[in-house]
Amino acid sequence: MEILQYSLRKLLAGLPLIVGVTLVSFALMVYFGPDQTYLLLGKNPTPEQILEVRQQLGYDQPFLQRYLGFLREIVTLDFGDASTGEPVTTLLAKTIPVSLILILPGFILGHVVGLLLALAAAYWRGRWLDKLIMAVAVTGMSVSFLIVIIGFQIVFSSSDGLDLFPVRGWNASSLGSYLTYVTVPTLATMFVALGYETRFYRSIIVEEMSRDHVRTARAFGLPESRIFFRNILKNCLIPIITRIMFSIPQVAIGGALLIESYFGIPGIGKATYEAIITGDQPVLKAVVSLTAILFVLVVVITDILYRAVDPRVTLK
C-alpha cells in the first residue's frame, strides 16, 4: 500500500516534469525545428499553395493552441499520422520492439560484463589485471563508435573479413535469424559500452572497498568473498541501479541511431532521426512525450528499487 501511494504521488508529481519537457521541446520544434512546409511543396509553388500547406500542417495556428493540441495527443496517445501517412502509434508499435530487442543484448551484456570486469579490476586493484582491463576500457571509450561499427562490419561481415554475419538487414522471425542479425550490432555496442561501464563500476566499487565498514569486516576476519558480495557489492547497488534505470528510456525510445542506420535495422532511432531531419512533428512529439513519461516511470521504479535493496531508504 505504501508503495502504491508513493507511486501515485510520484506520478502526479511527475506531471509538471512532463509538461515542462514537452513545452520546451515543442517550443524548440516550432521555432527552431525544420520547416516541413517546403518539403511538402512541389517544385514551383505559389504563395497560395504555401499557405495551404501551412494550414494543413497547423503552422498557422497560435502556439498555445498547438501546444494544447499536443497535450491532448499525449492524453489520448493519438499523435496523428507521420509524414509517410502511417499512424504514429503504428510506427512506434513497429519500431520500438525492434529497437528493444536490438539493443537489449548489448545493453544487458555491457552492464553485466562491465560489472564483472570492474569487480575483477577493483579486487586486484593496481595489479596487472586491473591495468589491462582499464587499458581495454579506455580503448573502448576512445575509439569512435562509428569507427567501431565500420570496423566490426568489415571484420565480421564483409567478404574481406570473416564473412560470418550479414552486413545489413533484420529478421527476427526466428531465434536463429535473430541471432544472425543481432550479433555484430551487439558486439559493437558492447565494445564501446564496456569501456564506460567498467570504469564507472570500478570507481564505485573501489570507493566502497575503502570504507570503514569494509575495513572493520576484514578486521573481524570475515572471508574475502563474503565481504566482497555482502559488504561491498550490495552497497554499490544504489549507483548501479541508478545508472541502469536511467539508461532505459534512451534504450526503449531513443534506439541506436548509428547501429540502426549502418546495419539497416528499422528501429525507432532511425525513425526519430528521419523525423528530426524532415521536421516530422507528429513523430517527434510522440518520441519526446513518451521519453518524458518513461523517465517519470523510471524515477518511481528506481526509488522502489532503492527501497528493495536498502531498507534504510523510506518512500516519502
Next chain:
Amino acid sequence: MHFLATLVAIGLVLAGCGPADGPAVSGPPLKTYRHFMDQAPTTLDPVQGSNIYANFVILNAYDTLYSYKYLARPYELKPNLAADFPTISPDGLEYTIRLKKGVHFINDPCFPGGRGREVVAEDFIYSIKRQFDPKSQPQGAWLWQGRIAGLEEWKAAGSDYDKPVSGLRAIDSHTLEIRLIRPYPQLVATLAQGYAALVPREAVEKYGKGLGVRPVGSGPFKLISYDTAHIVMERNREFRQEPVDLAFEGYAPATQSFSGVEAIQGRSPPFVDRLEFNFINEKSAAWTSFTKGDEIQLTELPPEQVDRVLASKQPVVLRPEYASKYHTLAGLEAGFIFETFNMDFPEFGYNPDPERQRRNKALRCAVIKGFDWEARNNSWYFGLGKYYPGIIVPASPEFDSEMSRISVTRDVEGARRLLSDNGWTPENLPRILYATVGGSSERLRFEQFRAWMRDIGFPREKIVPKTYAAFGDISRAWKRSELPFVTMAWGLDYPDAENTLQLFYGPNKSPGSNNANWKNAEFDRLYDQTAVMLPSPERTAIYRRMNQLVIDDCVAITGLSRTRIYLWHKNVIAYPDREILGGFWLRYVDVMPAKDAGAASRVAEGN
C-alpha cells in the same frame, strides 16, 4: 539469464509479428533483386511523389499513361497504360488518349470482395484532381496549373470529386479527353510522372493518408512491407503480358550488350519475384554490403573507392578483380548543379542606381570568372562530371556542345581586371553569404569557393558561410528570397530544356523555382513563345538564345552534370539508371542463378 531469455523471447514475439522478409520456407527459391538507394522515400502516395526515391517505388506499384523506353538514350517516351500516343487536335488543345483494356488494380480490401477492379479513364481524372485538392497535400499541381482547363476553378469551388473538371472528360470507360488552356508540348511527358499515376478512388477513401505506406496500383509489383530501412515488393502476378521488344526499347547492342539484356527479348516483365529497396545513407555500409555478394546487388561507386576499384577513369574501366564480378556503367546525370546570384539583393543584382547596377553585373561576371569548375569537378566528382556553359543540360536534346566555354573557364586575371575596371576594391566588395546544409563536404565546398574568391580579390572575411540544419530550412530561405547566393541541384522532370529554362523565367520568381529572381523581358518573351511550340529546330534555336541571355547577364555560375558510376553483380541482367524519373526500368531486371552468370558474362564479352 532467465530474465534475459524472457526479455528476448518477448521481443522476438513483438518484433516477429510483422511479415518476415526472409526467404520463403518452402517451394522454389524466389528470384530476388536487391536494389540500393541512398535515401528512403517519405511517402509512396503519387500525389506527393516529388522525388526520385518515391518515384522508384511509385512507378513500380502504379501505372502511368506513358513511360520511358528502357534503353533508349536520349530518353524516349512510350505508351504504358495508354494504348497509343494521344490524338492531338490541330490547334494542339485537345488530347484524346485510349487506355488499354483489361488492366486491373491489385486485389485489395478497398475493393468490393477484395478483387481489384479494372482501371478506367475516370481513375486518371480522379488522380489528377487529387493534385488540386489541398487536403491531399499535393506536390505535382505545378505541372498542370494554368494548362488543363477547369482545374483551378474546380479547386476554387471546393475540390468536390463528384463535380466535373471541364478539361478532363472520360469519353467512355477507356477513352480520355484532356482539354488545354493553351498548347502544352510537354503534356505527354508530364503524364509519365509519378504524380500522374492512376490511383483508385476506393483506396484513397479507405486509407486516406495511409495510402502513403500502402500503395494500391496496377503496376508490375505490389508492396509487401515498408519501413525506414527497406521496402519489399513482390511480383504482381496479374500484371498484363507485354513481351519486350528490345529494338522498340532502344537497344543499342554496341554499348549495351555487356549487360545481358538480350536475355529478356520476347519475355513479359516483371522478371523477378521480389524487388527489394535497401535504403542506405552510409556509403561504407553500402559498399560492404554490395561486395559481400549476397546482399544489395547494385551500388554507386563511392568516391573513396574510386582509386581502388577503377583501372581507368576515362573511360571508366574496372580493375580485373572487380571486372570479373561486376558490371559497370558510367552515366551522366539528367540534371545539373549550379549557383546563382539572387538578383533581389541590390548589392549583387537589381539596384535603383543604374550605375551601381552596371557595376553589379561586372561583379557577378568576375565571380563567375573566378569560379573553378575544373577543380570542383576533380575534387568532388572524380573529374568525370561534365561542365558546360549555360543551363541547358546534356540530357536535353537541345544541348549545344559547340557553345563558347568562356563562362566555365577560370580566368583569375580577367576577374581581377573586371573588378578594378569597375571600381571594386577589397574594401567596397559586398559580402557573399554562402549558404549550405550542414555537413563536412558542404563546408569543404565552401572553403574551396572562398579560396577562389580570395584569388580574385575578395577579403577572406567577406565570404561567409551560413549553415542550415536541414534541406527544408534552406529551401524555406530560398523560397523567401532570404539568401543572396543560392547553390542548387536540379534533376530534369522530362528531357526538354524547358524544364531548366523555367528556372530563370521571371514569373517563376520566389517562391517559385526562379530562385535567382532574375527578370529579363526578352527571356520571358521567348519563354512564353516556346511554351506552346512543339519540338523543332526553330524552338531549339530560341532555347539556345535564352540560354545565351542567362550567360550574358552573368546571373548564374553554371553548370555541371555529375557522372554516376553504377556497379552491379554479374548475375543481374539490367541497365541501371536513376535519371528523369528513376525506377521505370526495374520491371525489366532479371536475376540469373549465380552459376549461369559467369557463362552469360563470357558470352556478352565475346560479342
